[in-house]
Amino acid sequence: MNRRLLPAVAALGVAAALCTGVAVQRWRGAVQDGTERSGAPQLGGPFALTDGTGHPVTQASYEGSWRLIYFGYTHCPDACPTTLSNLAAMLDHLPAAARARTRVLFVTVDPARDTPSVVGDYARAFGPEFVGLTGTPAALAPVEAEFHVYARRHELRGGDYAMDHSSIIYVMGPDGRFVGLLDDSVAPAEMAQRLEAMGA
Numbered sequence: 739m740n741r742r743l744l745p746a747v748a749a750l751g752v753a754a755a756l757c758t759g760v761a762v763q764r765w766r767g768a769v770q771d772g773t774e775r776s777g778a779p780q781l782g783g784p785f786a787l788t789d790g791t792g793h794p795v796t797q798a799s800y801e802g803s804w805r806l807i808y809f810g811y812t813h814c815p816d817a818c819p820t821t822l823s824n825l826a827a828m829l830d831h832l833p834a835a836a837r838a839r840t841r842v843l844f845v846t847v848d849p850a851r852d853t854p855s856v857v858g859d860y861a862r863a864f865g866p867e868f869v870g871l872t873g874t875p876a877a878l879a880p881v882e883a884e885f886h887v888y889a890r891r892h893e894l895r896g897g898d899y900a901m902d903h904s905s906i907i908y909v910m911g912p913d914g915r916f917v918g919l920l921d922d923s924v925a926p927a928e929m930a931q932r933l934e935a936m937g938a
Contacts, residue, residue, distance in 0.1 A: 780915070780916060781884065781885050781886065781908060781916040782797075782807075782884050782885060782908065782910055782914065782915075782916050783797075783880075783881075783884040784796065784797055785797055785877075785880070785881045785884070786873070786877060787845070787871045787872065787873040787877055787878070787881065788854050788871065788872055788873050789854065789858065789869055789870065789871055790854055790855065790857055790858015790859065790861060790862065790869065790870040790871075791854065791858060792854045792855070795871065797914050800841055800843070800914075801912070801913075801914065802839070802912050803839050803840065803841045803912060804836075804839055804840045804841070804909070804910070804911060804912060804933075804938045805840075805841050805842075805843055805908075805909075805910040805914075806825060806840065806841070806842045806843070806907055806908070806909055806910075806920060806933075807842075807843045807845060807885070807907070807908040807909075807910060808821055808822070808825070808842065808843070808844055808845070808905075808906070808907050808908075809845045809846075809847050809882065809885065809887045809889065809903060809904065809906075810822075810844060810845075810846070810847065810903060810905070811846050811847050811848035811851070811852055811901050811903070812846070812848070812851070812852050812856055812857060812860040813848065813851060813900070813901075814900075814901070814903075815900075817903075817905045818844075818905075820922075821905060821907065821922055822842070822844065822861075822864045822868065823864065824922040824926060824929070825842050825864070825868075825907070825922065825929075826864045826865045826868070827926035828922070828926040828927075828929040828930050828933070829842075829865060829867055829930075830926070831926055831927045831929075831930035831931075832930050832933070832934070832938070833934075836933075836934060836938050837867065839912070839938070840867055840933075840938060841867055841868075841869055842861070842864070842865075842867055842868045842869065843869050843871055844857065844860070844861040844868060844869065844870050844871065845871045845872075845878070845881065846870070846871065846872045846878070847878070847882065847887065847889035847901050847903045848901050849872050849873060849874060849875055849878055852870075852872050853872065854870075854872055856870075857870030857871065857872045858870040885906075885908060886904075887903065887904050887906075888902070888903060888904040889901055889902070889903040889904070890902045890903075906919060907919060907920040907921075907922060908920075909933065909936055909938075911936075911937065917936050917937070918936055920932060920933060
């Protein structure tokens, strides 16, 4: 593991760039092309959320699949649709077998508006590999903490609001362990190569 990544990952809640309704600045950490399990920081953990069909899911629901996890919300005007579109394009560059065992989990940071059907429809619009997840604030809080996600409500004029949030793609292996970060600032083909280099 690139040791420069360790302090950066530990400080995600502070250093991660924020999404606003006006512009996006992305936190760009060092991206792993491979993982030394013994040196990898442990992100993620058990969760109990709800998928787009209204069914409860846990981390075990996706056991055996490579999981690309991204936190955002359906009203996001920039970072979320851009990142998910890039991931959809990246999947097109994966070999069929790798694509079949890859899932993109879009976890909302705005449960008040992102009901199961809303987040489910939004995620599925990017492809069949995309899964929208939501839950109560109490259910989402520990998940955000496990991934060091920054998310905060930002009031707008007229009584509306946006969500400032970190914009990071987490790669979790089939065993549910953190493998690395995927950087979507590169071309989708290169993203696919980097994911394959991680073992997908």
